[in-house]
Structure formats: C-alpha cells, structure tokens
Amino acid sequence: MSLKIRKTAVWVEETHLEMGREISPPTRKAVAVAVIENPFAGSYAEDLTPLMDMGAELGGLLGERCVQALGITPEQAESYGKSAMVGENGELEHAAAILHPKLGAPLRKAVEKGAALVPSSKKMGGPGQDLDVPLGHKDAAYVRSHFDGVEVRMSDAPRANEILVAVAVTDSGRPLPRVGGLTHEEAEGKDGLR
Incomplete structure (x- = not known):
C-alpha cells in the first residue's frame, strides 16, 4: 500500500512577548501535518506494517518541512514531538x-541526532478537533525548559477514513523558563536523558 496524502500544512508559532517581557530572540515552534488515507479504516487487520512504513515516510517529510519552515539547519533544532x-x-x-x-529514525535524521525519545500522543477524533503535539528536548529528556506542547487543528480533517499526522520541531525552549534542571547548553545527548 502506498502513502496517499490528501493535504499538508505547516505553521510557525513565534512568541515575542510573555508577561510583559520581550522574548529575544523569539521562541519558535513549527508544526507540519499530513492528512492521509487510512488503508485499514472500517476493518480489522492483524498486520499493520503498511502503516508503519507510511510513518517512516512521514517522519522524514514532516521533520524536514519543520526545519525548513524555521529556516534553521538540522543541528539547530532543539526539541521535537509527534x-x-x-x-x-x-x-x-x-x-x-x-x-x-519507524517514524522516529527519519525525524531524528531531519533534526540531526535526536538521542531522546520523541514525545508522542494519539487520539480518535474528527474534522476540526484539536490535536496536541507534546514537545521534549531532542537529545536530553531531563531538559525541563523544553517540556512543552503545541496545538494544531484542521477544519476538514481527519475525515472518517483518514489519519491526521503531525510533527513539531522547535529552535528553543519555552519563553522565560525558570523551573531549574539541566539546561540546553549543559545537555550532552549521550544517553537520551542528560
């Protein structure tokens, strides 16, 4: 089965001001989505390998689109989610x-490295419903300043026989982080934790 994409979209969110304080440079999050046909809609299948293979295609495609939308090089990406x-x-x-x-490996390639697990969420829903994409530091899960999320919504997706897939990438953590812990600059990215 081949990947059938009905539509894609990319958003970039920039925060310039928070609690009356200027954020310079602004914190930025990019989200790329694809609305795909679900080849198993309406029936049970024991072998979901075709969906796994589609995930591999989407990880690279959506990860690269996020990096391009931010106008950064892959190594400048700081956090990700799916x-x-x-x-x-x-x-x-x-x-x-x-x-x-399979989605994680091509996403990691798109953001260079990615030693940490990719935060994820999944849900059932319909057109216009919000989808939260959790975010975490790409190389060190203990970097608290990058525990975050971003919300996406498409007015006409997912339809009954579709899946809406989203990948998010940032070039920074939350604006004004101050809950302590390991910093981005201290992260080594050797074990995915620190």
Whole structure:
C-alpha cells in the first residue's frame, strides 16, 4: 500500500512577548501535518506494517518541512514531538503504527541526532478537533525548559477514513523558563536523558 496524502500544512508559532517581557530572540515552534488515507479504516487487520512504513515516510517529510519552515539547519533544532488523530472508521492502534516503530529514525535524521525519545500522543477524533503535539528536548529528556506542547487543528480533517499526522520541531525552549534542571547548553545527548 502506498502513502496517499490528501493535504499538508505547516505553521510557525513565534512568541515575542510573555508577561510583559520581550522574548529575544523569539521562541519558535513549527508544526507540519499530513492528512492521509487510512488503508485499514472500517476493518480489522492483524498486520499493520503498511502503516508503519507510511510513518517512516512521514517522519522524514514532516521533520524536514519543520526545519525548513524555521529556516534553521538540522543541528539547530532543539526539541521535537509527534502526534496522530485517527478518524472514526479507524482505531487507536492505527495511530500507534504510524508513530512508533519507524517514524522516529527519519525525524531524528531531519533534526540531526535526536538521542531522546520523541514525545508522542494519539487520539480518535474528527474534522476540526484539536490535536496536541507534546514537545521534549531532542537529545536530553531531563531538559525541563523544553517540556512543552503545541496545538494544531484542521477544519476538514481527519475525515472518517483518514489519519491526521503531525510533527513539531522547535529552535528553543519555552519563553522565560525558570523551573531549574539541566539546561540546553549543559545537555550532552549521550544517553537520551542528560
């Protein structure tokens, strides 16, 4: 089965001011989404390998689009996340198949390295429903300043037989972080934790 994309979109969110304080440079988050046909909508399938293979394609495609939208080089990416929403004729396991076995490696290549697990979420939903994409530091999970998220929504997706897949990449952490912990500059990225 081949990947059938109905539409894609990319957003960049920039925060310039927070609590009356200037954020310079602004914190930036990019989200790239693809609305794809769910080949298993309406039926049970034991083997979800085709969705896993689609996840691999989408990890690279959406990760690269985020990096391009931010106008950065891959090594300048600081955090990432992934999420999927399955339309009503699908099942939650379809989102898991897209996100987990194969999407991560091409996303890591798009952002260079990526030693930490890619935060993820999955849900069932319909057109216009919000989808949260969790974010975490790409190389060191203990960098608290990068625990974050971004919300996306498409007015016409996912339809009943579709899956909306989102990847987010940032070039910074939250604006005005002050909860302590390991900093981005201190992160070594050797074990995915520190």
